[in-house]
Amino acid sequence: MKKLIVLLLLFVGTVNVSAQKYMTKTGSLKFEASVDSFEEIAAENKNTSAILESATGEIAVLTLVKGFRFKIALMEEHFNENYIESDKFPKATFKGKVEDFDVAKLSSASGMFKISGDLTLHGKTKKVTTNAKISKSGDKITITGNFEAKPEDFDIEIPKLVSKKVADKVKITFNLLLTK
Amino acid sequence: MQYSTKLNMKKKIFIIASFLICFYSNAQDDLLSDLDSTQVVDKSVTATFKALQIITLQSTKLAAKKEFYMVISHRFGSVKGGISEFFGFDDATTKIGGIYGVTDWLSVSASHHTLLKMNEASAKFRLVRQSETFPFDIVGYSTIDFNSGLKEEDYPKIEFSDRLSYIHQILISRKFSDRLSLELVPSFIHKNLYNPEIENDNQFTLGAGGRLKLTKRLSLNLEYGQNFNKPDFYNNPLSVGLDIETGGHVFQLLFTNSQSMTESGYLTSAAGDWGKGDFFFGFNLYRVF
Numbered sequence: 001m002k003k004l005i006v007l008l009l010l011f012v013g014t015v016n017v018s019a020q021k022y023m024t025k026t027g028s029l030k031f032e033a034s035v036d037s038f039e040e041i042a043a044e045n046k047n048t049s050a051i052l053e054s055a056t057g058e059i060a061v062l063t064l065v066k067g068f069r070f071k072i073a074l075m076e077e078h079f080n081e082n083y084i085e086s087d088k089f090p091k092a093t094f095k096g097k098v099e100d101f102d103v104a105k106l107s108s109a110s111g112m113f114k115i116s117g118d119l120t121l122h123g124k125t126k127k128v129t130t131n132a133k134i135s136k137s138g139d140k141i142t143i144t145g146n147f148e149a150k151p152e153d154f155d156i157e158i159p160k161l162v163s164k165k166v167a168d169k170v171k172i173t174f175n176l177l178l179t180k
Numbered sequence: 181m182q183y184s185t186k187l188n189m190k191k192k193i194f195i196i197a198s199f200l201i202c203f204y205s206n207a208q209d210d211l212l213s214d215l216d217s218t219q220v221v222d223k224s225v226t227a228t229f230k231a232l233q234i235i236t237l238q239s240t241k242l243a244a245k246k247e248f249y250m251v252i253s254h255r256f257g258s259v260k261g262g263i264s265e266f267f268g269f270d271d272a273t274t275k276i277g278g279i280y281g282v283t284d285w286l287s288v289s290a291s292h293h294t295l296l297k298m299n300e301a302s303a304k305f306r307l308v309r310q311s312e313t314f315p316f317d318i319v320g321y322s323t324i325d326f327n328s329g330l331k332e333e334d335y336p337k338i339e340f341s342d343r344l345s346y347i348h349q350i351l352i353s354r355k356f357s358d359r360l361s362l363e364l365v366p367s368f369i370h371k372n373l374y375n376p377e378i379e380n381d382n383q384f385t386l387g388a389g390g391r392l393k394l395t396k397r398l399s400l401n402l403e404y405g406q407n408f409n410k411p412d413f414y415n416n417p418l419s420v421g422l423d424i425e426t427g428g429h430v431f432q433l434l435f436t437n438s439q440s441m442t443e444s445g446y447l448t449s450a451a452g453d454w455g456k457g458d459f460f461f462g463f464n465l466y467r468v469f
Binding site: 021023025047049050051053058059060061062063064066067072073074077078080081082087090091093095157159161162 | 210211212214215216218219221222226227243244245247281358396397425426468
């Protein structure tokens with residue numbers, strides 16, 4: 001009987017864990033690769049999905065690169081056709097963990113957390129680590145922050161003619177409002 | 181303990197196994213796969229052509245909403261003139277114009293051509309887009325040419341309508357692969373003023389063109405127009421060109437046997453003859469605002 005109770009408790013435990021996922025389908029992901037005194041190179045994807053396992057701090061982010069919107073449509077077309085090659089590599093993903101995450105200690109005042117994991121882009125995966133602000137009010141968890149990535153690390157080729165107009169390091173900003 | 185003894189071994193194993201599966205699936209729970217169902221991939225085909233024109237014929241590419249293109253094109257004189265004409269440089273003709281995207285599926289354009297002082301106004305509208313469910317891009321292109329070069333001294337009875345020509349085209353393209361895109365262009369041309377000795381007022385042509393990408397940013401283009409109502413005086417237009425994308429802009433370098441850049445002139449009045457070394461060098465430049 002004891003064994004059965006233990007098993008039942010464990011079972012209840014697993015149910016609880018899987019119910020503690022926070023999620024969004026409309027997260028914002030922006031990147032900027034502008035160089036001063038040249039044309040702005042920036043885009044935003046407002047349909048980024050993200051999921052946070054509050055019991056473990058594990059986090060996953062998925063975005064479709066075709067969903068990045070530029071101010072200039074031709075720039076968007078070239079981004080998809082020749083830089084990010086979105087027909088071949090439609091997704092960009094991040095899978096990682098918020099270190100020392102404890103959902104019970106979150107408050108509406110945002111605290112700094114370290115997030116590290118694998119960023120997959122253009123078919124290449126690379127480890128990234130960044131700091132993010134995380135806050136919680138009610139059933140909502142907000143995660144914001146930014147990090148830098150180099151196009152060359154992901155085999156994204158920048159033609160010589162425009163290499164001066166595209167930043168070596170691309171700044172990526174994320175703003176995720178997750179709900180239960 | 182009494183209860184547990186009542187369960188037979190099979191049932192016990194079953195319960196434990198089902199709990200194990202429960203743990204197992206939780207441990208293997210990939211958060212990323214949870215997200216897959218949240219995103220719908222856009223399956224419409226884009227970047228069939230790099231530029232708004234294949235060479236002189238229109239491609240199925242349209243200006244995006246609120247996008248303004250300025251276009252400057254040149255067709256030099258025939259290279260046949262050799263060095264004395266600097267291979268056609270001395271007889272350059274120019275087209276200057278603008279294209280505005282009213283919305284993603286409709287753009288309007290106007291241009292002036294130094295050759296015969298022609299003016300052109302066009303509307304380009306996308307009817308269908310190639311996608312997983314439909315094999316072609318289909319775009320309509322309608323043009324009015326206004327000839328401002330006809331002088332009243334030469335044509336005392338000329339009326340406004342005599343200066344006009346109308347051209348209606350259907351552009352049907354398919355992107356077969358990242359590298360290869362092909363297009364068919366049936367065109368109907370009506371000229372209010374024409375010379376019956378060398379041409380017809382109504383002409384139907386079937387054009388075909390395409391591009392083959394040599395590298396990511398360089399493509400080889402070819403186009404041809406078969407005119408079904410053409411007396412022998414003129415030839416059918418045949419052009420070959422290169423698209424060079426410099427990361428942002430697209431330059432088109434080309435050779436053609438038809439010097440005119442208006443739709444009607446290009447399709448019906450090709451004076452050059454490739455076989456006799458009589459053809460024209462030119463280029464199209466686009467700038468997006």
